[in-house]
Amino acid sequence: MNFISLLEVELKKIRRSGIFIILFAAAVFMWIPAIFHGDVNFKTQADIGIAPEYNFLIQGFMGLAWFMFPACMVVCTVLICQTERGNHGMLKMLSLPIKTGKLCLAKFAVLLALGACFLFFAAVVYFISAGIVSKTQSYDFMLSPIFVLKETGLIFLTSIPMVAFFWLLSVCIRTPIFAMGVGFASIVPSVLMINTKFWFVYPMAYPFFAVTNEYAKLAESMTPKRIDDVLWGSIALFVTLICVFVSCFCFGQGERR
Numbered sequence: 001m002n003f004i005s006l007l008e009v010e011l012k013k014i015r016r017s018g019i020f021i022i023l024f025a026a027a028v029f030m031w032i033p034a035i036f037h038g039d040v041n042f043k044t045q046a047d048i049g050i051a052p053e054y055n056f057l058i059q060g061f062m063g064l065a066w067f068m069f070p071a072c073m074v075v076c077t078v079l080i081c082q083t084e085r086g087n088h089g090m091l092k093m094l095s096l097p098i099k100t101g102k103l104c105l106a107k108f109a110v111l112l113a114l115g116a117c118f119l120f121f122a123a124v125v126y127f128i129s130a131g132i133v134s135k136t137q138s139y140d141f142m143l144s145p146i147f148v149l150k151e152t153g154l155i156f157l158t159s160i161p162m163v164a165f166f167w168l169l170s171v172c173i174r175t176p177i178f179a180m181g182v183g184f185a186s187i188v189p190s191v192l193m194i195n196t197k198f199w200f201v202y203p204m205a206y207p208f209f210a211v212t213n214e215y216a217k218l219a220e221s222m223t224p225k226r227i228d229d230v231l232w233g234s235i236a237l238f239v240t241l242i243c244v245f246v247s248c249f250c251f252g253q254g255e256r257r
Helices: 003-015 019-036 040-048 052-094 101-136 145-172 175-189 203-218 229-250
Strands: none
Touching: 003 019, 003 052, 003 101, 019 052, 019 101, 040 052, 040 145, 040 229, 052 101, 052 175, 101 229, 145 175, 145 203, 145 229, 175 229, 203 229
């Protein structure tokens, strides 16, 4: 069975799991506070010099990058693993002439696809929310789709090492509650890590750091941090490869025993 066929099989599995409903509900829930507090965006314009429409988007994406998106990825990793562990599904898959590493990579690719799907939902709901707030506040909060997609793509790219780490946790920790607990616990320190010189060694801080730096670029009274893209990219690639490699090595080890 080739890699494309494995992807198709994995996508069929998650289609019935309700993951897409969870992701869409999370995207909607994320923007509800922004709709009810649309007037706050005018205060930030006077305080730090950022246009209300940009503040509306970036503040929403800050909550997305810091907690909502990582939390959804933690839940998705555990759900994907549990689809195999339930009803001895993993044993059935291992009985087939399929390399476990290839199966692990297919599941990781599906996880990345779910992350992209969630960010797409978040962008769609943003436009709906911006339209609602534009009417309630009598001000145009709608931004260019190109700008919104650029910010969304930035969150996705910077989150790949984080997702790889969460996938490693779900593969190595067989107890779902414990795996989710460790994943959720690793999210919170990202707020503290982005204010240190060593933020680049903590992959869970990458998306939040990227969004806050974008916010600083748009605010007149803030100065964005200088980033060594080569160093950051090298560390991010190293973390991703290590996590994926260890995941592929450990995948299915418990069932083989």
